[in-house]
Amino acid sequence: MLASRKTTPSRRIRALAAGTGVLALLGLAGCSSQPSGGSGDGASPGDAVKVGLITKTDTNPFFVRMRDAAKEAADAQGAELIALAGAFDGDNEGQVAAIENLVSQGVQGILITPNSSTGILQAIADARDAGVIVIALDTATDPEDAVDATFATDNHQAGVYQGAWVKAKLGDSEPVVAMLDGTPGGTVDTFRHDGFLEGMGLTESSPQIAAKENTNGDQTKAQTAMENILSAHADVNAVYTINEPAARGAFQAISDAGLADGVTIGSIDGSCAGVQAVADGQIGATVMQFPNEMAALGVKAVVKYAADGTKPTGFHDTGAQLITDQPVEGLDSQDSAWGLENCWG
Structure with missing residues (x-):
């Protein structure tokens, strides 16, 4: 069981100063x-x-x-x-x-x-x-x-939350994982990627990883990458995504292929569009920043x-919260209704 850390941020600011x-x-x-x-x-x-x-x-x-x-x-x-x-x-x-x-x-x-x-x-x-x-x-x-x-x-921890949730949702099913990464050379990309693997209990060379593609966190690129992955690995049942645009792109490709019911998608961001995608059942869970x-x-x-x-000086953790309407034992989470009250964008 993964130890959890509950973060209770202030509600997002809705009124912004004009005159920029x-x-x-x-x-x-x-x-x-x-x-x-x-x-x-x-x-x-x-x-x-x-x-x-x-x-x-x-x-x-x-x-x-x-x-x-x-x-x-x-x-x-x-x-x-x-x-x-x-x-x-x-x-x-x-x-x-x-x-x-x-x-x-x-x-x-x-x-x-x-x-x-x-x-x-x-x-x-x-x-x-x-x-x-x-x-x-x-x-x-x-x-x-x-x-x-x-x-x-703490992007490594955010990745752990995503991976641990996906692993729990798969249950006894053997993972066949597609990884939609961001942009090479960024610490966010590395930390989230490595954290996801840790949460899943996998390593970089685990045979359960079917494919990895860079998407620059872009929805269109992610959709194309997921289409390419599915053409070679139609048995994918879990998808790591660097952010919510990549997750939405992945879902579109998976849905177009008629596989939406058999694939679990996790993500990280906490945007209002991403949380709405959780509420709509497109993304299984996201980690809010x-x-x-x-x-x-x-x-x-x-x-x-x-x-x-x-x-x-030093590193200051500004918090992360798992958002899902499919909670799992051992992981602290909030539902999409809470997420829509605290999201950004």
Whole structure:
């Protein structure tokens, strides 16, 4: 029986401040909150603390929610948010350019969800050498201490929850597993993948794993990958997915093949669309994350650093909650009704 850890986050924020500005620079999308006073290290009296945010993309609902929560937190603390993003999931060069841009704008701290956990390291080091603190959100760097601190889901544990639930739902059936991974080189992808295997009681070389495909967390790519897998392994009965868009793509391929009743799908995210897919029976279970917490804690840490020089350190777990309408013994879970009251996006 797997030990559980119950997380009770605050309800998601439904009303967001308006007036987000949009700028285009170096092919990156960004927004800046309106400063409302305050002072920061190196800033003139009355200037707002500048907080930079760099997400993987500006279209994924997870990162949209993170950006909105960061703006709300910055506004509440009299800080200015400058938000940039990569052009696509995996756009390391775009994020490098964004770091350089934010340093040139005089930010006191940068919050980043790295597209590449290793490819971004030199740009982060240059920013820290310039006196800017850098905090990873959602995705840890490799090594983790390349940044001052990390505020994120324990993605390995989230993967364990997904795997343990899928294993329990299969019961006595021998697993035939398809793994729809994300983007190579990201710690989130590695942690979730490895956690799922641990929860299933499998290893990388276990014969129960029928196939593995990278999907970049994209629904269309995941559907195509699942179609290809089913053409060679029609006996698949369990699917690991890196996120809910990948899970929805997998379900579409499985449903089109007339196999929906015989395949168990697990996922991770906690978006409103993903939780609705749980309620509709498309995804068996998902593990909810809380981007609001990541963003708010990150902004608070930068403002504190600007005020008194205190740097955050280490890893800060922002919580994970299993959501399913098919609970299993030994795993703490909430149903989809609770999930729809606490989801994001």
